[in-house]
Amino acid sequence: MSLEDEILRQRLTRTREIEALGFPPYGHRFDYSHTIPEILAQWAETPAEELDRQPVRVRVAGRIQTIRRMGKAGFAHLQQNGERLQIYVRRDTTPEADFTLYKKLLDIGDIIGVEGRLFRTRTGELSVWVEKLYFLAKTLLNMPEKWHGLEDVETRYRQRYLDLIANPEVRRIFITRSRIVASLRRQLEQRGFIEVETPMMQPIYGGATARPFVTHHNALDIDLYLRIAPELYLKRLVVGGLERVYEINRNFRNEGISTQHNPEFTMLEFYQAYADYNVLMDFSCELLERTAVDATGSSRVVYQGQELDFSRVQRYRLREALIEFWPGGDKPRPENLADPDWLNRHSTKPTPGEQLMEIFEEKIEDRLVQPTIIYEYPVETSPLSKTKPGDPAFVERFEIYAAGMEIANAYTELNDPQEQRRRFEAQLELRARGDEEAHQMDEDYLRAMCYGLPPTAGEGIGIDRLAMVLTNSKSIREVILFPLLRPEPPLGLAERLRAAEKETGG
RNA sequence: GAGCCGGUAGCUCAGCAGGUAGAGCAUCUGCCUUUUAAGCAGAGGGUCCUGGGUUCGAGUCCCAGCCGGCUCACCA
Numbered sequence: 001m002s003l004e005d006e007i008l009r010q011r012l013t014r015t016r017e018i019e020a021l022g023f024p025p026y027g028h029r030f031d032y033s034h035t036i037p038e039i040l041a042q043w044a045e046t047p048a049e050e051l052d053r054q055p056v057r058v059r060v061a062g063r064i065q066t067i068r069r070m071g072k073a074g075f076a077h078l079q080q081n082g083e084r085l086q087i088y089v090r091r092d093t094t095p096e097a098d099f100t101l102y103k104k105l106l107d108i109g110d111i112i113g114v115e116g117r118l119f120r121t122r123t124g125e126l127s128v129w130v131e132k133l134y135f136l137a138k139t140l141l142n143m144p145e146k147w148h149g150l151e152d153v154e155t156r157y158r159q160r161y162l163d164l165i166a167n168p169e170v171r172r173i174f175i176t177r178s179r180i181v182a183s184l185r186r187q188l189e190q191r192g193f194i195e196v197e198t199p200m201m202q203p204i205y206g207g208a209t210a211r212p213f214v215t216h217h218n219a220l221d222i223d224l225y226l227r228i229a230p231e232l233y234l235k236r237l238v239v240g241g242l243e244r245v246y247e248i249n250r251n252f253r254n255e256g257i258s259t260q261h262n263p264e265f266t267m268l269e270f271y272q273a274y275a276d277y278n279v280l281m282d283f284s285c286e287l288l289e290r291t292a293v294d295a296t297g298s299s300r301v302v303y304q305g306q307e308l309d310f311s312r313v314q315r316y317r318l319r320e321a322l323i324e325f326w327p328g329g330d331k332p333r334p335e336n337l338a339d340p341d342w343l344n345r346h347s348t349k350p351t352p353g354e355q356l357m358e359i360f361e362e363k364i365e366d367r368l369v370q371p372t373i374i375y376e377y378p379v380e381t382s383p384l385s386k387t388k389p390g391d392p393a394f395v396e397r398f399e400i401y402a403a404g405m406e407i408a409n410a411y412t413e414l415n416d417p418q419e420q421r422r423r424f425e426a427q428l429e430l431r432a433r434g435d436e437e438a439h440q441m442d443e444d445y446l447r448a449m450c451y452g453l454p455p456t457a458g459e460g461i462g463i464d465r466l467a468m469v470l471t472n473s474k475s476i477r478e479v480i481l482f483p484l485l486r487p488e489p490p491l492g493l494a495e496r497l498r499a500a501e502k503e504t505g506g
Numbered sequence: 507g508a509g510c511c512g513g514u515a516g517c518u519c520a521g522c523a524g525g526u527a528g529a530g531c532a533u534c535u536g537c538c539u540u541u542u543a544a545g546c547a548g549a550g551g552g553u554c555c556u557g558g559g560u561u562c563g564a565g566u567c568c569c570a571g572c573c574g575g576c577u578c579a580c581c582a
Contacts, residue, residue: 088541
């Protein structure tokens with residue numbers, strides 16, 4: 001018999017023995033007096049004599065992390081909310097059944113409750129002297145090892161619950177991520193933005209350049225696309241008079257998976273009527289600094305050994321950044337950036353704007369380690385942005401970079417329906433030439449715009465990437481609880497459970 | 507999609523000169539009333555990712571495949 005099946009049988013047998021002792025093997029409600037972190041915080045400094053003189057009674061619950069049994073007494077560590085508290089069980093100060101439960105039937109990973117008083121051991125560790133035990137849930141499978149935790153990356157992602165139990169830093173990452181989202185929501189709400197939800201299944205996908213996932217609705221017999229961006233719906237709402245809206249939700253892009261890309265990822269998009277991209281640049285700086293402080297306690301965070309300072313976000317025009325951050329000696333001069341010969345030497349793209357962007361992405365992007373705003377983008381690559389007055393080759397758009405990654409994209413929204421129609425038509429030509437990612441014509445969006453979209457600025461912030469930067473994570477999969485993986489082959493677990501139940505007389 | 511690296515006990519890993527498969531933790535039995543990587547004595551546990559091939563003999567060498575990681579390409 002394999003070890004796993006042997007353990008399964010042992011533990012099922014124990015489950016019955018626990019029941020025979022008078023404990024429900026899967027308990028019900030347990031009202032604890034404190035969480036383990038609360039106990040550790042509240043009595044961290046209390047000396048042993050004071051705990052003895054004025055006993056503190058507590059009821060706590062947790063998962064057994066370690067267990068050390070001696071003949072007539074023993075210790076265990078309970079884990080709750082990422083922290084652990086030691087318990088002490090003695091034969092002469094615990095009911096007989098409770099001691100038997102502790103001595104014979106508990107396994108690492110079981111969830112129990114205890115009642116008792118706080119004391120300090122000889123070595124000074126704050127512990128609970130147990131007077132009563134409660135059994136709350138049995139673990140039927142072996143837990144990961146206690147020193148190294150769980151390191152196999154695939155198992156960590158597939159069985160994230162084990163990762164969270166075994167690796168406290170993983171728990172911290174997701175708590176930080178939650179704080180980031182909470183901070184962004186709070187700040188937007190404070191400024192009068194309202195949160196909305198727009199379709200994730202869309203008949204026409206738009207708002208970004210990407211390949212979509214396709215699905216089918218049976219009753220209507222239509223194909224729908226999982227959204228690649230919420231942008232066009234959010235701007236319809238601005239037309240409708242919801243002048244400050246935001247949405248935090250998933251986008252889906254049917255493209256490669258990498259340390260910076262997951263097929264579904266979380267985006268904050270917000271739109272502010274009567275503003276332009278300059279307003280959003282200032283707002284973004286405040287937003288990011290505040291978020292960094294709320295999530296990590298500081299506006300300066302360390303990412304892969306480098307300190308990033310969110311209190312001083314630098315700003316460069318795209319064309320300035322090309323010169324400023326150019327790697328190596330052949331630094332371009334301002335006039336080069338408008339010179340077709342120079343552009344052709346450095347890029348194979350067909351238009352000057354696309355060439356500029358390609359060169360930027362290739363040479364500059366990964367050098368933007370400090371939080372940096374890059375602004376004024378070529379019109380060709382920005383079909384939904386408003387052009388710069390007096391310079392129609394460029395649009396009022398900016399992106400924010402940090403740790404060499406794009407984490408935000410924003411612009412003054414194009415609100416002239418005729419101009420928008422022409423941009424869509426240009427995209428259709430690209431599509432006709434085989435560019436699967438070119439935007440589709442969205443006539444309903446055009447119709448909304450024909451009713452009048454106020455001057456508006458909008459921005460999207462990639463929550464996963466921001467979380468990477470603020471949690472010092474090298475891979476996007478470290479900040480997504482369940483990143484997309486190829487499905488596992490069948491486990492056969494149901495079969496094994498059934499066999500074990502039969503054999504142990506269930 | 508391409509290149510590099512990896513897949514051995516539940517977990518973390520060793521084994522490479524091709525010769526019957528190992529350690530620590532975990533598990534089981536016994537002892538132990540302040541331990542904490544508890545300790546001591548004993549025991550069990552393996553489709554060495556899969557399938558072919560070379561060989562008297564393959565965890566080890568060769569080929570193909572599967573799964574994963576990293577880098578690159580596309581993208582946010």
